[in-house]
Structures are given as C-alpha cells and as structure tokens.
Amino acid sequence: MIGRGLSRADGRGTGGPHPRRGQGRGRGQGRGRWRPTAALLAAAGVAHLARPVGFDAIVPRSLPGRPRTWTLASGLAELALAAGLAVPATRRAAGGAAAVFLLAVWPANVKMALDSPPGSRRRALALARLPLQLPLVRAAWRAGR
Numbered sequence: 001m002i003g004r005g006l007s008r009a010d011g012r013g014t015g016g017p018h019p020r021r022g023q024g025r026g027r028g029q030g031r032g033r034w035r036p037t038a039a040l041l042a043a044a045g046v047a048h049l050a051r052p053v054g055f056d057a058i059v060p061r062s063l064p065g066r067p068r069t070w071t072l073a074s075g076l077a078e079l080a081l082a083a084g085l086a087v088p089a090t091r092r093a094a095g096g097a098a099a100v101f102l103l104a105v106w107p108a109n110v111k112m113a114l115d116s117p118p119g120s121r122r123r124a125l126a127l128a129r130l131p132l133q134l135p136l137v138r139a140a141w142r143a144g145r
Helices: 034-050 052-056 067-086 091-104 106-115 121-143
Strands: none
Touching (some): 034 052, 052 067, 106 121
16 A cells, blocks of 8 residues: 555555654654644743743843843744644744744743742742753654654
8 A cells, every 4th residue: 555655565655745643744744743843832932922021031131132122022022923833834934943043042931040040949940941041953853853
C-alpha cells in the first residue's frame, strides 16, 4: 500500500497524504506540536495587554522609550506569533520567530528575578523560571518544523 501512504516494508510511513496515526507529517505539523506553544504565547499576549503594570516593571531600563510601549508591543507580538503557529502556511516562520522572540525577552525574566525581594516567593518563582526558558525556545523552534 505504498501508493496510499499507509505503510512501507520497513514500518515507516511514506509521508503521503494519510500517514498512520502517531507518525506525523515530517515537520511537526501533523501531531499538533505547535498547539501548546501557540496557547502559551496567546495567554502571555493577553496577559500583557490585560494587565500591563506587572510587565512594565520588568522591562529593562536600558531599552529606549516607555516600558508600557514595550509591554504592549511584546503582547501584540506574542499574539501574532500564536496566530502564525496556527496557520500551516506560516507555521515554519512563526516557529523560528517565536524561538528568537523567547530568547530576546529572556533578559526581562532575569531582571524580574534580580529585582524580586530576596527570600520572597516571587523571587523563587522567577529564578525557577529562568532555566525553563530554554525548553520553551526549543518547543517554539520544533513547533515550526
């Protein structure tokens, strides 16, 4: 049944239009690998727009302009990246862009950890979040593959 894309002698799918369940389509698109990343970006985007005050505080002061501008721009960027992951035609580019974006905002996460009061729950959570950024970057990259 090689012509239908269902099986091959070596047990792998042919990548045809109907791969067997669990085999995907070769670029992470068949298994919905993009969905958790898109959901996370969308939730973060909504949070940036709905409650910007907390995000304003972690914008590095070395950036030009007002913190609110950066907060709103990053929220809109997160929503755009989530939408890009949801559309198959833009998923590859959006996955790469999301990975770069998550690396670019990492300094704000470092600032949040350093600015939090020593011994506070907020600081503990912010410090725990720092190494988690790398798996998020990887997930974003893989979402577009």
